[in-house]
Amino acid sequence: MSNICILTKKKKISKNRVSHSNIKNKCYSKINFNKQFIWIKEKFFKFKISSKSIKIIKKCIF
Numbered sequence: 001m002s003n004i005c006i007l008t009k010k011k012k013i014s015k016n017r018v019s020h021s022n023i024k025n026k027c028y029s030k031i032n033f034n035k036q037f038i039w040i041k042e043k044f045f046k047f048k049i050s051s052k053s054i055k056i057i058k059k060c061i062f
Contacts, residue, residue: 005031005050007057 016024
């Protein structure tokens with residue numbers, strides 16, 4: 001699986017790590033992924049989704 005959330009389309013973002021002498025190095029920050037089992041049409045499916053997506057799903061269900 002790729003590192004992109006299925007629901008929110010989030011992916012890793014690039015940013016600059018800045019030192020004290022103002023030298024900039026490119027780095028990436030990852031997403032907070034979780035594996036979640038979701039019940040769809042009488043079957044469980046395992047998805048790799050972000051924490052934000054899990055909050056959205058819980059809000060819609062309850």
